[in-house]
Structures are given as structure tokens and as C-alpha cells.
Amino acid sequence: MPNNITRETPLHYxxxxxSHASSAQSPEIFNGQVEFALVxxxxxxxxxxxxxxxxxxxxxxxxxxxxxxxxxxTEPGTYHSNKDSSIYWLGPDEWLxxxxxxxxNLEAQLRKALxxxxxxxxxxxxxxxxxxxxxxxxxxxxxxxxxxxxxxxWPDADINAGRCAQTTFAKATAVVTNKxxxxxxxxxxxxxxxxxxxxxxxxxxxxxxxIEA
Amino acid sequence: xxxINRLNxxxxxxxxxxxxxxxxxxxxxxxxxxxxxxxxLANGVNVVGRSFKYSRPRGIVGHGAEEPNAIMQIGxxxxxxxxxxxxxxxxxxxLESASVNGWPNVNFDLMxxxxxxxxxxxxxxxxxxxxxPAKLWMTYEHFIRKAAxxxxxxxxxxxxxxxxxxxxxxxxxxxxxxxxxxAAREAARAGARVIIADEQSEFGGSLLASINSIDGxxxxxxxxxxxxxxxxxxxxxxxxxSTAFGYYDHNFLGILQRRTDHLxxxxxxxxxxxxxxxxxxxxxxxxxxxxxxxVFAQNDIPGVMQASSVSxxxxxxxxxxxxxxxxxxxxxxxxxxxxxxxxAGRAVVAVVDSRSAPSGEIVGxxxxxxxxxxxxLRSD
Amino acid sequence: MLLIHCPHCREDRxxxxxxxxxxxxxxxxxxxxxxxxxxxxxxxFFRKNPKGIHHEMWYHAVGCRRYFYATRNTLSYEILETYxxxxxxxxxxxxxxx
Ligand SMILES: [Zn+2]
Numbered sequence: 001m002p003n004n005i006t007r008e009t010p011l012h013y014x015x016x017x018x019s020h021a022s023s024a025q026s027p028e029i030f031n032g033q034v035e036f037a038l039v040x041x042x043x044x045x046x047x048x049x050x051x052x053x054x055x056x057x058x059x060x061x062x063x064x065x066x067x068x069x070x071x072x073x074t075e076p077g078t079y080h081s082n083k084d085s086s087i088y089w090l091g092p093d094e095w096l097x098x099x100x101x102x103x104x105n106l107e108a109q110l111r112k113a114l115x116x117x118x119x120x121x122x123x124x125x126x127x128x129x130x131x132x133x134x135x136x137x138x139x140x141x142x143x144x145x146x147x148x149x150x151x152x153x154w155p156d157a158d159i160n161a162g163r164c165a166q167t168t169f170a171k172a173t174a175v176v177t178n179k180x181x182x183x184x185x186x187x188x189x190x191x192x193x194x195x196x197x198x199x200x201x202x203x204x205x206x207x208x209x210x211i212e213a
Numbered sequence: 214x215x216x217i218n219r220l221n222x223x224x225x226x227x228x229x230x231x232x233x234x235x236x237x238x239x240x241x242x243x244x245x246x247x248x249x250x251x252x253x254l255a256n257g258v259n260v261v262g263r264s265f266k267y268s269r270p271r272g273i274v275g276h277g278a279e280e281p282n283a284i285m286q287i288g289x290x291x292x293x294x295x296x297x298x299x300x301x302x303x304x305x306x307x308l309e310s311a312s313v314n315g316w317p318n319v320n321f322d323l324m325x326x327x328x329x330x331x332x333x334x335x336x337x338x339x340x341x342x343x344x345x346p347a348k349l350w351m352t353y354e355h356f357i358r359k360a361a362x363x364x365x366x367x368x369x370x371x372x373x374x375x376x377x378x379x380x381x382x383x384x385x386x387x388x389x390x391x392x393x394x395x396a397a398r399e400a401a402r403a404g405a406r407v408i409i410a411d412e413q414s415e416f417g418g419s420l421l422a423s424i425n426s427i428d429g430x431x432x433x434x435x436x437x438x439x440x441x442x443x444x445x446x447x448x449x450x451x452x453x454x455s456t457a458f459g460y461y462d463h464n465f466l467g468i469l470q471r472r473t474d475h476l477x478x479x480x481x482x483x484x485x486x487x488x489x490x491x492x493x494x495x496x497x498x499x500x501x502x503x504x505x506x507x508v509f510a511q512n513d514i515p516g517v518m519q520a521s522s523v524s525x526x527x528x529x530x531x532x533x534x535x536x537x538x539x540x541x542x543x544x545x546x547x548x549x550x551x552x553x554x555x556x557a558g559r560a561v562v563a564v565v566d567s568r569s570a571p572s573g574e575i576v577g578x579x580x581x582x583x584x585x586x587x588x589x590l591r592s593d
Numbered sequence: 594m595l596l597i598h599c600p601h602c603r604e605d606r607x608x609x610x611x612x613x614x615x616x617x618x619x620x621x622x623x624x625x626x627x628x629x630x631x632x633x634x635x636x637x638f639f640r641k642n643p644k645g646i647h648h649e650m651w652y653h654a655v656g657c658r659r660y661f662y663a664t665r666n667t668l669s670y671e672i673l674e675t676y677x678x679x680x681x682x683x684x685x686x687x688x689x690x691x
Binding site: 167 | 607655657
């Protein structure tokens with residue numbers, strides 16, 4: 001691979017847009033006085049791995065925990081994380097790993113630690129993670145506009161654990177998770193990222209929604 | 214035209230706060246809290262439309278969703294809306310309204326000649342008579358549509374936006390009258406996630422027009438206290454101006470919320486109307502009841518109105534729709550209307566009761582209160 | 594719009610997350626070549642389509658992406674149970690009739 005190729009996240013250009021184009025000069029100001037109630041921020045380039053295996057196999061779980069430093073969540077619709085990595089429950093034998101550790105490095109470590117009937121697929125090129133934060137009421141309405149899932153039924157997240165759900169989002173799909181700070185992470189497919197980001201700007205327009213670079 | 218029928222006693226109107234509007238191009242005034250219907254009645258407007266076949270004059274009959282006659286074109290230009298019921302349109306400054314049928318206008322209607330002579334459209338005429346030969350239907354339709362009137366759709370692009378929310382709750386209460394409000398309060402106190410929706414501009418339902426008392430206080434202030442309590446709960450969503458229009462499988466309901474229609478302006482931010490797609494664990498339908506109109510000859514002429522509507526216009530809006538009243542009833546309830554009418558300082562000419570010997574508490578109380586006993590007529 | 598409980602996600606989810614996958618508990622013949630055309634046709638194309646209790650397969654397409662079974666009343670749309678592949682229904686048409 002030539003060295004001069006620039007790798008960019010799917011939404012690398014998005015900070016140039018906001019729900020109120022005329023206020024681009026003073027991005028903190030919305031309607032003259034109120035701050036933007038919603039902020040969308042894309043995570044930097046990261047690794048996404050799809051992992052499949054037997055969650056009731058103690059050896060499998062401890063090997064994954066050894067590599068990532070995060071225990072495998074076996075309760076449906078939950079995730080565990082530390083400062084570098086997160087493991088999201090996708091199905092009874094399927095997890096999504098999100099990490100700032102280099103993908104090929106991480107995959108090699110996992111393959112070395114795991115044995116038996118497992119699957120690891122590097123899907124880093126096809127995903128992106130965005131964070132949605134802001135006024136809790138505005139966030140709740142934005143999510144109600146976008147998805148049929150009942151996010152309000154979730155308990156608050158802890159610092160290293162919370163809820164996640166793979167569901168419909170803006171007529172596409174996303175993995176939505178809650179965070180300890182009250183914000184939400186969305187994991188989107190790269191091909192839908194532009195569409196969903198524009199959807200968020202439109203749906204958040206009534207509160208003022210901006211993109212943070 | 215002045216508000217000749219305005220009283221200063223409306224529980225939910227503020228007669229010191231005037232609102233200007235137009236009806237068929239004429240300047241009129243109503244007050245804060247009015248619907249278009251109550252403001253028209255306050256201004257002494259009797260004829261608000263024409264019937265489809267015979268062009269007979271039509272007046273306001275009801276006070277809510279049941280109104281069959283007062284169908285209006287509201288606003289102008291891109292934001293105009295055809296075929297709204299005047300009884301459901303909240304008055305706002307600068308509101309433009311026009312009756313949708315009657316040509317050239319509802320007060321001088323050329324088509325009503327058919328009503329007088331019955332030649333062009335004889336009684337029992339069925340409009341599809343004109344469909345043959347098929348080629349001429351288009352020609353006929355043009356004039357028949359004009360005769361009937363169905364309002365006109367805006368020709369410009371809609372300036373507003375519309376959105377939808379997916380809602381989830383433990384208890385959905387449809388209707389915020391006394392039953393709905395208490396149900397919502399009990400569910401909320403028990404910690405349930407509650408949504409309560411009502412199509413009217415404010416909660417209270419029939420109590421907004423009631424002069425009775427509940428728990429020792431006026432019904433309207435009882436409503437105010439209860440609504441304030443509901444709004445203090447973080448687990449309660451109150452949706453006024455929201456019509457539940459469908460109840461589908463597994464407690465799935467559709468609710469349309471009108472967010473800015475009562476302001477008369479396009480929303481510069483957010484949506485004009487919002488569709489709530491509600492999935493509820495439990496649903497309480499507390500939608501109340503309509504009065505069933507009585508059937509008698511000429512019961513469609515302007516001035517014939519439901520008894521409950523007369524009481525509502527007097528008590529809620531402070532409007533007495535007329536001067537002299539004959540009350541026709543088959544039950545005790547309607548006697549309250551005679552009492553209300555008398556309290557409004559207007560004459561009850563007669564009470565016609567289809568029963569041979571009406572004798573309820575409220576029937577007797579009317580004798581000394583609303584009208585003299587010798588003015589009471591009976592149909593037998 | 595149905596509300597369907599996914600036995601894997603252990604949550605009630607909206608119908609739009611699922612896709613319907615036809616009648617449940619249809620076993621593929623072990624020796625297809627030993628079947629008559631009639632028997633093979635019955636296996637491939639013919640379904641019960643009952644009025645009332647029906648066992649059917651659903652796919653949680655945008656959720657956990659797993660198949661599962663549901664017992665549904667095709668008359669009232671009531672879903673009486675959902676269960677994982679490999680499990681047997683607790684509610685049956687015969688049982689409901691008794
Ligand atoms: Zn599932």
C-alpha cells in the first residue's frame with residue numbers, strides 16, 4: 001500500500017455544516033442568544049472488529065478479556081468498556097469490538113489467544129462512531145424522531161458499562177449506546193453516515209444542532 | 214359588527230383581551246380563549262354555510278368535533294387550510310376565515326333558488342343524475358362542486374415542516390376530561406410513564422363548560438389544579454391540541470398534535486404538526502360523549518343548536534347565541550341549559566319535553582330559577 | 594404494527610425490526626431423492642395457513658439478526674409466545690381448543 005494515501009473518517013468534512021448555516025461565524029450562538037442544544041462529534045479513525053464465539057465458554061471470555069482488558073458482556077443489549085476499547089453485545093454469540101488499538105494488531109492478538117469455533121472479521125473500513133450530546137430533553141426528542149426503540153427505558157450508564165441496541169435509525173440501522181455522561185454513541189455504517197448525519201442536523205434543527213470537528 | 218351576544222361571564226375567555234379577525238372579508242372581534250365558532254356567534258353570525266343539494270342555510274350546531282356545518286377556509290396564500298371546523302379553530306390575531314360553500318356568498322346564495330322553487334334540483338335529486346352522458350360530467354361537476362363547496366387547497370408550496378415521534382409509555386390516556394385527568398393522575402402518582410392527549414386547546418373536557426363544583430371548588434379551578442399537578446410530574450407528557458386518530462394492533466396508537474396552528478404563523482423552527490406513534494402498555498379511552506341531536510322537521514335551520522353546545526358557549530366562552538330560546542328535550546340533563554340561558558339574562562320561551570311527566574331534581578329547580586312553570590310546554 | 598418479543602434480545606421490539614419467514618417447524622427431508630414429486634412439492638410449496646393458532650418463524654433483521662419462532666393467532670394477531678429455534682411451543686391449536 002502506498003504511504004501517501006490519506007485515511008479519513010466517513011464524516012471528516014462534516015464540521016463545515018450546521019443546522020443554521022447563517023450562524024457559521026459564531027458557532028456557539030443559535031437564534032441570537034441560545035447555545036446549540038445538540039452537538040454531533042465523530043470519533044477519530046478507530047478499529048471495529050466483529051467477533052463470534054461461545055459466550056458461555058469461560059476460556060473464550062477470559063481470553064478476550066485478557067487481550068482487551070474488558071470483560072465480555074453476556075447480558076443481551078449491554079456493553080462493557082475501558083478507556084481504549086468497548087465490547088458491544090450484538091447477539092447471543094456475536095459482539096462488536098471498538099478500540100483505538102490498531103485493527104490488524106488487535107486481530108492478531110485475538111487469534112493468538114482464542115481457539116476453537118470462533119470468527120473475527122475486521123470491519124473497520126465500514127463503520128464509524130459518532131457521539132450525540134446536549135440538552136437531555138432535546139436528545140430524547142431527537143432519538144424519538146429517529147428510532148422506534150424505547151431508549152428512555154434504559155437505566156443510566158455506568159462509567160464502564162451501559163446499554164446498547166442494534167435497531168432502526170432514520171430508516172437505516174445503527175448500534176445505539178448510552179454513556180455515563182448522558183450522551184449517546186451511534187455506530188453507523190460508512191455508506192449511511194452522510195445520510196444519518198444530515199438527518200440528525202435536520203431533526204435537531206429546532207434545538208440548534210452543530211457538528212464538532 | 215360588534216359582539217352583540219358577548220357576556221362577561223365566560224370561564225375560559227378573557228373579555229378584556231380583544232382579538233381581531235375577518236370572516237368572509239368582514240372585520241370582526243373576538244376575545245382571548247375564543248374558538249372561531251364562539252367568536253362568530255358573539256358577533257351574531259347565524260348562517261355559516263349552505264347545504265350540498267338544496268343550498269339551504271346552515272348555522273352552528275355544536276361546539277367541537279361533532280360540528281357538521283361550520284366548515285371554514287382558514288388563512289390565505291401558501292398556508293391556507295380548507296375545511297376546518299370553526300368549533301375547533303382557536304382564534305388568533307389576524308385570523309382570516311371564509312365559509313367554504315355558498316355562491317356567491319352564504320348570505321345571498323343564488324343556488325338557494327333551487328331551495329325555493331325546487332325546479333333545477335328537485336327534492337330527492339341525486340347528484341349522479343348528472344353523470345350521464347359521461348362526457349358532460351366534467352361540465353356539470355364544475356358547477357355542482359361550486360354549489361356544494363369543498364374549500365380550496367393552496368397552490369404554493371407548503372412553507373411548514375412536519376415531523377413524527379416514536380413514543381413509549383405505560384399508560385396512554387385519550388381524553389382529558391374528568392375521567393381522563395383522574396386516571397392520568399393516579400397512574401402518574403404510581404410512577405407509571407403517562408401520556409395524556411386531548412384534541413382541545415386545554416385540558417378539562419366537559420368541565421370547562423361546567424358551573425358545578427367538585428370537592429367543594431369550582432370545576433374549572435379543580436381542573437387547573439389537577440393539570441398543574443400532572444405537569445409537575447417528570448413521568449407525564451401532556452399533549453393538548455392532539456387528536457388520537459387510530460388504535461392499531463398491540464396498543465399502537467396514532468396521535469396528531471397541532472403545534473403552531475393556533476398561533477396563525479408558520480413555525481420558524483420545528484414542525485407545525487407532529488405525529489406521535491405511541492406504543493402503550495395500557496390504554497385508557499376517556500373520550501367522553503356527543504349529544505345526540507333530536508330529529509324533527511326543519512331541524513337543520515340556523516338557530517337550532519345542541520343543548521350542551523348552548524351551555525358550553527354561555528359558560529365556557531361567555532357567548533349567548535341568541536335572545537329567546539325554546540328548549541326541546543327528552544331528558545333531565547338539558548334543563549341545565551335553560552338555567553344557564555336564564556342566568557345569561559335571556560328569555561326561555563318554553564321547555565318542550567317529550568316525556569309526559571318529567572320530574573327530576575333539576576327539572577323542579579328550573580321552575581323558580583330559569584322560567585315560569587306556565588311557560589313550560591309539553592308535546593302531549 | 595405488531596410488538597414482538599425477541600427471545601434472544603429479551604425485549605419487546607417493533608415489527609419494523611423483523612421480517613417474517615413463514616411457517617415454523619418444517620423439517621427438510623433427509624433423503625430428498627427418495628421422495629415422490631408430490632411429497633417434494635408438499636415440502637417445498639404447501640403450507641398450513643390456518644385460521645387461528647399458527648407457529649411461524651421470524652427474523653430479527655435489524656436487531657440480533659437471529660431467527661426464532663412465534664405462536665401467533667392469525668385472527669386476533671395476538672402473539673402468545675416466542676421461543677428459540679430448537680425449542681418446542683407451549684401453546685398449540687389442539688391445546689387452545691381444549
Ligand atoms: Zn433479537
